[in-house]
Amino acid sequence: MLKKTDKRKVSKSTISRLFVYLREVSKLANLNIRTISSAELAERVNLGAAQIRKDLGYFGHFGVSGSGYDIKELERALKRILEKNKNCRVAIVGCGNLGTALISYGGFQKQGVEIAAAFDTDPKKIGKKYGGIPVQPLDKMPGAIKAKKITIGIITVPAQNAREAVDCLVDSGIKCILNFAPVGLMVPEDVTVKDVDLSREIETLSYFVDNNVVG
Amino acid sequence: MLKKTDKRKVSKSTISRLFVYLREVSKLANLNIRTISSAELAERVNLGAAQIRKDLGYFGHFGVSGSGYDIKELERALKRILEKNKNCRVAIVGCGNLGTALISYGGFQKQGVEIAAAFDTDPKKIGKKYGGIPVQPLDKMPGAIKAKKITIGIITVPAQNAREAVDCLVDSGIKCILNFAPVGLMVPEDVTVKDVDLSREIETLSYFVDNNVVG
DNA sequence: AATGTTTCGTGATTTATTTCACGATAAAAT
DNA sequence: ATTTTATCGTGAAATAAATCACGAAACATT
Ligand SMILES: NC(=O)c1ccc[n+]([C@@H]2O[C@H](COP(=O)([O-])OP(=O)(O)OC[C@H]3O[C@@H](n4cnc5c(N)ncnc54)[C@H](O)[C@@H]3O)[C@@H](O)[C@H]2O)c1
Ligand SMILES: NC(=O)c1ccc[n+]([C@@H]2O[C@H](COP(=O)([O-])OP(=O)(O)OC[C@H]3O[C@@H](n4cnc5c(N)ncnc54)[C@H](O)[C@@H]3O)[C@@H](O)[C@H]2O)c1
Numbered sequence: 395m396l397k398k399t400d401k402r403k404v405s406k407s408t409i410s411r412l413f414v415y416l417r418e419v420s421k422l423a424n425l426n427i428r429t430i431s432s433a434e435l436a437e438r439v440n441l442g443a444a445q446i447r448k449d450l451g452y453f454g455h456f457g458v459s460g461s462g463y464d465i466k467e468l469e470r471a472l473k474r475i476l477e478k479n480k481n482c483r484v485a486i487v488g489c490g491n492l493g494t495a496l497i498s499y500g501g502f503q504k505q506g507v508e509i510a511a512a513f514d515t516d517p518k519k520i521g522k523k524y525g526g527i528p529v530q531p532l533d534k535m536p537g538a539i540k541a542k543k544i545t546i547g548i549i550t551v552p553a554q555n556a557r558e559a560v561d562c563l564v565d566s567g568i569k570c571i572l573n574f575a576p577v578g579l580m581v582p583e584d585v586t587v588k589d590v591d592l593s594r595e596i597e598t599l600s601y602f603v604d605n606n607v608v609g
Numbered sequence: 610m611l612k613k614t615d616k617r618k619v620s621k622s623t624i625s626r627l628f629v630y631l632r633e634v635s636k637l638a639n640l641n642i643r644t645i646s647s648a649e650l651a652e653r654v655n656l657g658a659a660q661i662r663k664d665l666g667y668f669g670h671f672g673v674s675g676s677g678y679d680i681k682e683l684e685r686a687l688k689r690i691l692e693k694n695k696n697c698r699v700a701i702v703g704c705g706n707l708g709t710a711l712i713s714y715g716g717f718q719k720q721g722v723e724i725a726a727a728f729d730t731d732p733k734k735i736g737k738k739y740g741g742i743p744v745q746p747l748d749k750m751p752g753a754i755k756a757k758k759i760t761i762g763i764i765t766v767p768a769q770n771a772r773e774a775v776d777c778l779v780d781s782g783i784k785c786i787l788n789f790a791p792v793g794l795m796v797p798e799d800v801t802v803k804d805v806d807l808s809r810e811i812e813t814l815s816y817f818v819d820n821n822v823v824g
Numbered sequence: 825a826a827t828g829t830t831t832c833g834t835g836a837t838t839t840a841t842t843t844c845a846c847g848a849t850a851a852a853a854t
Numbered sequence: 855a856t857t858t859t860a861t862c863g864t865g866a867a868a869t870a871a872a873t874c875a876c877g878a879a880a881c882a883t884t
Contacts, residue, residue, distance in 0.1 A: 405841070410813045414806075417791065431861060440793040443861095444843055451863055459849040459862045482815035495710035496807075501791070505808045507815070545818045546811060570818040572810060576632065576716070578655040588814055590805070591629075592711075593720045595787060596761060598625045599803055600697035600722070603760045603785045620871070646831060658831090659873055666833055674832045675880040829882075837874070844867070853858070 408449045409476075414439050415446065416472040417505075423465050431462035483510040483544045485568075487559045488551030489519050489529050492574055496548065497524040510542040511535075513562075515555070532558075536566040549573045560587075623664045624691075629654050630661065631687040632720075638680050646677035698725040698759045700783075702774045703766030704734050704744050707789055711763065712739040725757040726750075728777075730770070747773075751781040764788045775802075 418439050422430060436443040450456055456471050457463045473479065486493045489512050496502075497509050512527045514520060519529045530538060538544070547563035549556055549571060556575035563571060564585055571587045573579055576594070579587050633654050637645060651658040665671055671686050672678045688694065701708045704727050711717075712724055727742045729735060734744045745753060753759070762778035764771055764786060771790035778786060779800055786802045788794055791809070794802050 406813065406817070407841075409816050410809060413809050413812050414793075418793075433861080438793060440795070442843065444845090444864095445841095447861090447863060448842080455863075457862050458851085460851045460860050462861065476812070476816060482811070482818075484811060491710040491713045495706040498706045502808060502811070505812060507808060507811050546814055548811075570814045572814060578629075578633075578653060580655070586814065586817060588810060590807070590810060592805070593717060593722060594625060594628050595803060595805060596697070596699060596717070596722050596763075597628050597691070597720060598621065599761055599785045599787060599801065601624050601691060602621070602801060603697075622871075648831080657873065659834095659875090660871095662831090662833060663872080670833075672832050673880065674878070675830050675882085677831065825884100827882100827884080830880085832877105832879075834876095835874105836876105837872100839872070840870080842867105842869070844865105846864095846866105847862105848864105849860100849862075851858105851860080854856085 404452045408452060411439075411441065411445070411449050412472055412476055414441075415449070416469065416476060416478065419465055419469045419472065423469050427465055429458075429462045429464050430468075432457070435463070478506055481506050481508055482546060483508045483542055484546040484548055484572075485509075485511040485513065485535070485539060485542075485544045485563075486527075486548050486550060487513045487535075487563065488549060488555070489514040489516075489522075489524060490550060490552075493548075493550035494524045496550065497527055510544050511538045513538075532562050535562050539563075539566040539568065544568070546570045546572065549575055551575060553577045619667045623667060626654075626656065626660070626664055627687055627691055629656075630664070631684065631691060631693065634680055634684045634687065638684050642680055644673075644677045644679050645683075647672070650678070693721055696721050696723055697761065698723045698757055699761040699763055699787075700724075700726040700728065700750070700754060700757075700759045700778075701742075701763050701765060702728045702750075702778065703764065703770070704729040704731075704737075704739060705765060705767075708763075708765035709739045711765065712742055725759050726753045728753075747777050750777050754778075754781040754783065759783070761785045761787065764790055764794075766790060768792045 418435060432443040432446045436446050453475050456468050484507060486497055486509060497512055502509060509527060512524065512529050513532055513535055514529050515532060520531050522529050547568045549559045551559045553575045556577050556579060560571065560579050560581060564581060569585050571585065573587050573589050576591050581587055633650065647658040647661045651661050668690050671683050699722060701712055701724060712727055717724060724742060727739065727744050728747055728750055729744050730747060735746050737744050762783040764774050766774045768790045771792050771794060775786065775794050775796060779796060784800050786800065788802050788804050791806050796802055
């Protein structure tokens with residue numbers, strides 16, 4: 395296992411891929427398959443075999459030369475690396491089209507992601523429930539975030555309100571934000587923002603369609 | 610301007626950032642600001658100034674030494690590079706939580722992205738309309754895609770139905786797919802798939818929260 | 825007109841990420 | 855027991871992307 399100080403040497407993309415491996419390996423475990431080679435796993439997740447071996451290599455030796463990886467063992471190892479025992483709790487800020495779609499999505503639970511609170515400024519929405527989660531006003535945020543041990547904020551408010559949403563999350567002690575609003579957000583050094591810009595994804599794809607270039 | 614054959618030298622990330630620059634520059638144009646330096650623009654979009662200059666450099670000389678970029682001119686140039694005059698039409702496959710959120714989203718229009726058709730297999734959904742778009746069965750897809758000149762397919766069906774959705778899109782002539790289902794999709798060589806894996810984004814973020822490492 | 829200041833454009837450099845390639849190892853076969 | 859085969863783990867090489875740094879160009883000031 396990697397020492398704490400070495401963790402920053404493992405790239406974000408590696409970690410992100412480990413979740414893909416875990417997902418696939420869990421699927422295989424349910425099918426009662428015993429072992430898998432890096433090449434077979436690579437095929438299933440559309441990645442290179444060397445990539446998989448290298449990614450795993452940062453954390454230890456999980457495979458057996460000649461026969462590949464024991465699926466149960468690999469699953470256990472990945473769960474340990476990714477701390478998938480520990481649930482992660484998130485708050486949704488902005489209960490519109492997208493926010494409510496996320497709240498209503500059943501798939502997060504299975505991945506250990508719990509939507510633990512939802513916020514909105516619209517008085518007509520406050521008090522409503524989506525997927526059992528009541529919509530609260532912003533001034534309840536600091537308390538709720540602490541009480542529910544929420545560590546991630548998800549911003550699904552219109553771009554022009556994103557500033558307010560971020561400030562409120564940061565003031566509530568949140569250090570990690572997933573932002574769907576199409577604006578660059580300025581945050582303190584110790585806060586991480588990951589942007590998901592869906593319009594941009596589509597536009598970028600469309601550029602490559604029109605130019606017949608595989609991106 | 611870059612020759613057609615050179616386009617594959619421009620990275621996907623560069624193209625993706627150009628859309629960000631365009632968005633910001635359009636905003637500035639509306640505020641009647643005349644010029645901006647790469648450093649100021651960089652600040653606004655949370656990127657490096659050199660990055661911006663380099664990205665633009667692939668396509669021509671748009672700036673003026675000493676005074677920066679003329680905003681109107683840069684906006685025009687970016688629109689030309691990105692062919693933002695040409696609208697891009699997409700089809701949504703799977704009108705559940707996420708699919709309908711996308712259909713109902715007003716922001717795509719502004720970015721020149723038109724949702725031109727929607728499909729589902731659920732008989733209860735077929736015929737319904739979301740944001741004015743009627744939900745059609747899968748067997749109408751090839752015809753609708755050709756008739757509406759749709760070039761991008763968006764997959765918002767459950768993972769276990771993604772295979773069917775992809776096959777149907779590919780058979781309808783689609784070469785570019787944005788996939789929200791958390792599965793690796795096998796497609797022919799000439800088809801591009803961009804995955805948007807929201808669970809994975811959250812999980813990856815959460816890993817870095819817990820480990821106090823800024824990703 | 826000369827001088828100082830700003831900012832671009834871009835080759836060179838650095839950093840990050842992926843892929844290659846092969847020795848080592850373990851299982852299977854003879 | 856030896857050979858063959860499969861497959862890992864990983865340093866080295868290749869590729870891709872971001873950042874630096876500086877000459878040249880344009881503007882501003884005196
Ligand atoms: N819906 C989509 O498919 C989609 C696609 C791409 C991008 N986005 C982006 O995601 C964000 C949300 O989109 P949407 O379609 O759900 O918008 P929406 O208008 O349907 O919902 C926004 C919600 O945020 C609430 N809100 C406004 N200011 C707030 C604040 N300061 N604090 C808390 N809540 C606040 C509003 O009351 C509303 O309920 C937008 O930034 C949008 O650009 C959405
Ligand atoms: N909703 C979210 O916030 C969210 C978050 C992360 C990932 N996702 C992923 O996005 C996808 C959609 O999620 P959702 O919550 O909207 O699911 P959903 O169950 O609400 O909707 C899925 C829709 O697809 C339709 N469908 C099923 N098979 C189909 C087929 N072969 N062709 C056309 N339509 C078909 C269903 O009838 C249903 O209307 C899933 O793969 C999910 O894992 C969703």
